[in-house]
Amino acid sequence: MLRKRTAGQDGGERAQPDRRKATCEAPAAVNKQQEKRSCWSTVVLLGKILLLVIFVPPFLNYASLQRERQELGPKGAQLIDVGLGQKISLICKGHGQPVVILDAPTGMSSDVWYHVQESISQATKVCAYDRVGLGFSWRVMENQTTGMEKVWRSSTTGRMVDDLHRLVKAAEIATPFILVGSELGALNGRFYSHIHDAQVLDLVLISPIPEDVFEEEKWQQYWYTHLVPTLQMMQLSAAAGVSRLLLILGLLQPTLRGDDVTEAVVQRQKYLLSNPAHQSSAVDEHFFLNESASQVRDISKFKPLSSSTSVTVIVGDSFDEELPAHLNQVFAELQRKALERAYPQAHRIHIQGADRRMIYKKPSSVSKHLLELVSKRQTKQQRQ
The missing domain is CATH 1.20.5 (Single alpha-helices involved in coiled-coils or other helix-helix interfaces)
Structure with a gap:
């Protein structure tokens, strides 16, 4: 069923x-x-x-x-309190007079004078210093200072000259002295010599920046669209710790190196490349170089240089051999006109095969002329 x-x-x-x-x-x-x-x-x-x-x-x-x-602080360096909460690293070598003061190129520490300072110290006392914010000098925060920052913007020649003047007093450096400056250091030297002419026997300008170079469009474009952004990347790299890694891997090299450079100097250079505070100040000095140049132009018109101060200008074949030829030509022409206008009696010295790096790439050539200047002054002092 x-x-x-x-x-x-x-x-x-x-x-x-x-x-x-x-x-x-x-x-x-x-x-x-x-x-x-x-x-x-x-x-x-x-x-x-x-x-x-x-x-x-x-x-x-x-x-x-x-x-x-x-x-890594330089052996024998002093940290001098110059007021306004700032301290400047000063290193002096040798003995005698006149004292030679060395002011570094834009954004660089006093180490770039290493070879030159060693040579000059055999004949007289020679002092190199780190501008505020660079190297081992202390840079105070803007809201912590009072006084000259109301007149001169930070990281411009006016403030740097004020710092140097207070440094000379605080460190009791014998005056009058020989003042040597390269690039921005040359602008500082010019400003200082015009304001404090009684303190300067001889002014030596190495690869000096012409006051009106930033009025040239091609130069301004190179400076502010290429160079300054590159330096800002270096600052960011240092802050991120990348620069230290690149140094360890050998992909980034210090400015001063070689068999004739001590290990202490090499390590200091690596420290500064990894230091975002130093890199920040280097960026600021480059960024405000236009303003520094304007300050020097104004002070030159307001107060001409004393006839008792001699001027020596040392230049190479170009401002920077790594720059395109047309930019070097623009710079050279503006530099020539500016120097003829400001210091027609200046003694001009040309160093073959050199550019703005001559103070550490061809230091013996620079030292040779500085030693001749020191010798002339010492001979004159002995006769008196």
């Missing part, structure tokens, strides 16, 4: 394919969850690595800088 199929039996048979379907779908759902977990784990791992890359190098760099500042 045939039995009648019940609804429950029909449902059971229909449920079997559904169970088989659910059984097949279950592993797929599990796999998707595992894939999600795996993707999320990868994201978390990448985030951790990114955090390590962002935060660990700057932290390690900062810790290293604190230790190196104590260990």
Whole structure:
């Protein structure tokens, strides 16, 4: 006898394919969850690595800088309090008079005078210093100072000259002295000599910046669209700890190096390349160089240089051999006109095969002329 199929039996048979379907779908759902977990784990791992890359190098760099500042300071250097909460690193070598004061190029520390200072110290006392914010000098925050910042913007020649004048007083440097400046240091030397002419016997300008160079569009474009952004990247690299890594890998090299440079100087250069505070001041000096040049132009008109101060100008074949020829030509022509206008009686010296780096790439050539100047002054003093 045939039995009648019940609804429950029909449902059971229909449920079997559904169970088989659910059984097949279950592993797929599990796999998707595992894939999600795996993707999320990868994201978390990448985030951790990114955090390590962002935060660990700057932290390690900062810790290293604190230790190196104590260990790498120039031997024999003094940290002179010049007021306004600022302290300037001054290193003097040798004995005798007249004293020679060396003012470094734009954005550079006193170490660039290493070879020149060693040579000159054999004949007389020679002092090099780090401008405020550079090297081992202390740069005070803007809201902590009072006085000359109301007159001269920070990182311009006016402020630097005011700092140097207070340094000369605080360090009791014998006057009158021979003042030697390169690039921005030359602008500072000019400003100082016009204001404090009784303190300067001889003014030596190395690769001097002409006051009106930034009125030339091509030069201004190079300076503010290429050079300054490059220096800003160096500052960012130092702050991120990348510069230290590049130095370790040998992909970044200090300015002064070679067999004739001591290990202490090399390590100081590496410290400064890794120091965002030093790099920040270097950026500021380049950024405000236009204003510094304007200040020198104004002071030259207001107070001409005393006839008792001699001027010597030392130049190379070009301002910078790495620049395009047309920019060097523009610079050379403006420099020639500016010097003829301001110091028509200046003694001009040309160093073959040199550019603005001559003070550390051809130091013997620079030292030779400075030693001749020192010798003339010493001979004159002896006769008197």
